[in-house]
Structure formats: structure tokens, C-alpha cells
Amino acid sequence: DVLHVLFVMDPNMALPSVMVLPLLIVVAAGVYYIYNEVMQFMSKSLVRNKVVVITDAVSGVGTECAHLFHKGGARLILCGTSWDQLESLYEYLTNDADPRETFAPKLVILDFSDMDSMENVVAEVVEGYGCVDVLICNSSMKLKAQVQSVSLEMDRNIMDINYFGPSTLTKGVLPTMISRRSGHIVLVNSIQGRLAVPFRSSYAASKHAAQAFFDCLRAEVEEFGIVVSTISHTFINASDPPPYIDTSKCIYSSTVITSQLTHGVRPSVLANEIMQTVNRKKKEVVLAHPIPRVALYLRSLFPSFFFAVLAAGVKDSVLAEQMQ
Incomplete structure (x- = not known):
């Protein structure tokens, strides 16, 4: 070891040896900072001029x-069920934006619970x-x-919004991606698309x-240069209202705010992961804490044990409700 030889040969250099570890930490932190800055810059340049569709924007x-x-610098098509909220989001994005660096978003009303409107929505998008x-x-x-x-009506409504809607919109934009032999489809799903829990x-x-659906699609469209990604996350910690909402004009129930859990995935963290995925x-991202990750392995390797734990949890919750 060269450093060891130098320090043995010259006792006066013993002091710098104490500083080797802190120096390495500082250098590593600097490299990490530079790496993040470079990746952030590349993230922006990679999506510049790209047409990006975001549902429930x-x-x-x-x-x-x-x-x-x-x-x-992406060319955004923002979809949502409320025109007023879409306009508020539009103003939030464009108020301080540089028109030389950004594009004014296009707004589209999209309600997956109204499947009869999907043909017109796809055409507009x-x-x-x-x-x-990019379709998100x-x-x-x-x-x-x-x-x-x-109820059966509720079952159908959930399937429309969570499955039939995204799959129908994807089928609608797929021909343009196939003809251009490029494109990226991102499904922001849930850990419960891989792990079912009671209730x-x-x-x-x-x-x-x-x-x-999107796992099958990934294999089918790979030959056309189209990338399909799925992001499985735990629940969203959305205790704060979106930034485009003027809270001075809204009334929020304090019981609702205080009842929100303090952990989970924050919207900003998930959005950054979506950007990095694009x-x-x-192709596949699991954004979850260790416990859900362990549960995934237990479900695959020790299903009987996993089901027993879930059943015990249901019994405990029922007992707790009866005692209240």
C-alpha cells in the first residue's frame, strides 16, 4: 500500500492520513452530485419536443x-375529467414558463368511466x-x-377506469407508434397489480x-421499437392538494387531512421515477418499501404462509371493529 509506506517513512504525514476517509466521502459526494446534475440535464434534453400524453393530469x-x-420541453397533451382543473393546471405550468423553451400544453377531457366517448377522445389525442x-x-x-x-356496477366502473380505459387509449395510439416504429407506453399501476390484499x-x-395486458403488449410490440413500462408503487401519500389549486378558495376537512398516513410514495418521488423510466x-419498476417487497417473495415462494398471515390480519381487523 503506497499510502501506508509514505506514512511510515514520514511521521509528519500522519495527520493527513486521518483526513483520507473524510476526503473520500467529500469526493464521492461531489461525484454523486455531478452525476445527478448530468442526469437531470439529460432527462430534460431527452424529452424535448416529444409528444407526451398524461392521463389524470x-x-x-x-x-x-x-x-x-x-x-x-415536451409537447404535452394533458387529460382530465374537469375542464376547470385542467385550465388551472395550464395556468400553473405556463405562468412563469419561458415560451422559447417550453410549449403550451393541449387540454383534453378524458373520463374513463364514459367508455362511449373513448373513440372521440382517442381521435382528439x-x-x-x-x-x-410517450403515453403515461x-x-x-x-x-x-x-x-x-x-355492487356489480361498482365492479364495472373500477374495471373501466383502471383497465378498459387505459387499454383502449393504448390501442388507439398504438397504430401511430407502430407506423413510426417508436414510442413509449408507461402504466402507472400499483403494487396490488402484483399482490392482492383483503378488502x-x-x-x-x-x-x-x-x-x-401491458405485460403481453410489451412482448408483442418490441419488434416495432416500442417500449412498454409498468411502475408498481405502494399507496400515494397525497395529503397535500396539488400546487395548481388555490387553497384560499377551497375548504378542506381537517379530519381528512389529519387522517392521511405520513408514509407512502410522495407524488414528486413517483413523478421523478416516471421521468427516469422514460x-x-x-421495463418494470417496483417502487415500494421492504415489507411489500418481502410480501411479493412470500407470495411466490411460501403461498400457504402468506395466505395464513393475510387471514389472521382480517380476523384481527374484524375483532378490532367489533370492540369499538
């Missing part, structure tokens, strides 16, 4: 995605710029209930269906 995750891709480079399927409807209490039967079923063409 007015949600927390959708808004963060819109902000990132807009700053990167495709005609916006004549093509779609972000829409989702959640439900927590016992199986026997969920989420309809939700988990719709997410499993979406996961299977830039690096990742």
Missing part, C-alpha cells in the same frame, strides 16, 4: 409529471400533434370494501388485469 402525480415534462411519443397511463380509482358489499378485491382485480427505457 390534474391528480397529484399527474401534476408533478406535467411539471417535469413541461420544464423538459392523436390529432393534437399527429402522433404520440396514470388514471386510477380506488376502493376498500368487503367483497359482498361491492381490495375489485381494485386489485383491475390492477392485475392492467398488469397482464429516459432509461426501464
